[in-house]
Amino acid sequence: MSETVSFGYEDIPATEKTARVGGVFTNVASRYDLMNDAMSGGMHRLWKDRFVRRVKPRAGEQILDMAGGTGDIAFRLQESGASVTVADINPAMLEVGMKRAQERGLDGLVWTEANAEVLTFPDRFFDAYTIAFGIRNVTDIPAALREAHRVLRRGGRFFCLEFSTTTWPGFKEVYDAYSHKMVPKLGQLLAQDADSYRYLIESIRRFPDMPAFEAMIRDAGFVQTKVEPLLGGLVAIHSGWKI
Template sequence: MPDTVSFGYEDIAPEEKTARVGEVFSSVASKYDLMNDAMSGGLHRLWKDLFVRRVKPRAGEHILDMAGGTGDIAFRMAPSGAAITVADINPEMLAVGVERAAQRGIDGLVWSEANAETLIFPDRFFDAYTIAFGIRNVTDIPKALREAHRVLKRGGRFYVLEFSTTQWPGFGQVYDAYSHHLVPRLGKLLANDADSYRYLIESIRRFPPMPAFEAMIRDAGFTQTRVEPLLGGLVAIHSGWKI
């Protein structure tokens, strides 16, 4: 673990990042959909649909959806009949998810307050592990990846949906201008919180590029790793297997 880690464009102590990221998500929890719509132009809904199709949840499986507090991924997987545990470090995010599940009449989900770096679940317990737009906010990403590997059964699959860096010529500059200048203003307008939205955009820029993150997944013990870029890599689906 390095002496400092990134918090947006700042370099801060690891223990400080955990607390400050917690503050960000406590602030935006009630505006989660607006936040994602602002950051993706509404496309996050389509990306999450595709992500769940790649995961292929099945009845009888045990699946851990990490950093999934508001339920977006779990709600999409629930019709499969899989036993889904929704875990998040932030209790405010979990509270939003529990409320949304009740409004949708979705029963049977397990809600757990948990840190991705120090999971409370036993070894080789889950058939699949998913994390959507959450891994870049983890303080010690390699440790969280090792924990994901630990709690998966042999033959278990690992899926990450995360923002990355688009490789389409010209599009990256357009998105940078939109995200850096307009998204914080939308955060101020929609949630009276420009700073949290600014951090979330900056955190994307500090996240490792696709090949580097795939290498981190392999280093954690996963095999048959794969990257599926969307919009030229603006977002990517990363996957791997535990064998």
Template sequence: MSETVSFGYENVDASEKASRVRAVFSNVAKSYDLMNDAMSGGMHRLWKDRFVRRVKPRAGEAILDMAGGTGDIAFRMHPSGAQITVSDINPEMLTVGMERAQKRKLEGLIWSEQNAETLTFPSSSFDAYTIAFGIRNVTHIQQALGEAHRVLKRGGRFFCLEFSTTLWPGFAEVYDSYSHKLVPKLGKVLAKDEDSYRYLIESIRRFPDMPGFERMIGQAGFVQTRVEPLLGGLVAIHSGWKI
């Protein structure tokens, strides 16, 4: 029997998911940042600012920003003087990121096409590993977490920003209705792609809740794991340390 995994609300053969996810982000690459603003009312910018403050990048550190595509997290960390490697499975997303970096005259970033489950970097290469709104699109999340642990140095830190399930009474129902009914329509109008944005919303619903994902981080070998809910858990910052 072949293994099946979730692709939104659909269950697909595990061997198909990476290519289907790649196709989604190829379709939305050029409109990705516009759609992030539209879907979150611009709040994704505040979430990412807070995320980077938690990471505390420092000069001389080597940081891997996985699923970093268009550069939003890397650009925020760049002023710290850290050596940042931006990695993504999707070359179109990396192209958009490189073009944005060039327009901003940001030099020194390293861009690398990588699969989060099978990183080509040597073990113990990085002081920090960041991933924002990307882990839920990975086929085998536990394997990706294991790779994050492997490439971190002893004392390295893991930070993940991801959608979760808000615990605020009433807000969950409002957001659920908004995301399922309006976000795909926004995708159709702004990105000419309703199906890709339907998948992105469905993938949030299939992602583990905050305690479940924290357990997975611990199972990968990280210690002192922590969850910081935003908007009652609509979004959460997960972290852990490699010792």
């Protein structure tokens, strides 16, 4: 990992990013799902439904949902009867997820504070690893991908849902204008925090494009990697297998 990494459009010392990202998510945790609805027009729910269908969770499987603090993906995975561990580096996000689970009468989920780059789970423990809209906030993405590979059993599958770069002519320009001008305003209106949402938009722009991120997944040891673009690549489902 280089000595500097991106924090939105800034380049900062790598040692500072985890804390600064932590501050962003602590600030937005209580309004995170409301803002997701506002920013995507509710489409994030459809993307997450599709993502979990691609994972194909099964009863009895052990699944790690990384950066899953608010529980959105875990709740969907658990419907299959899988045993789901929700891991997040941010305790405020986990607190939101645990409260939501309690309100829904859901039990059986395991909630744990964990850093994606240095997991404490044993080798070859999980059947599937999922991460939705979280990988771009990791300081050392290659390290996180290697850890995902390590904790998966042979035959285990990796799935990542993340924003990317749309290739649809015209749509990219419209979305860029909307996201840079409107999303911080929505953040201020709904969460009283424009800066955090400005960072989240900027972090999307600095994230590797689909071919580059797929290459990073392969470099971590995964095979049969695949990318499924949504909305021309505005969002993408990345997957790979451990053999």
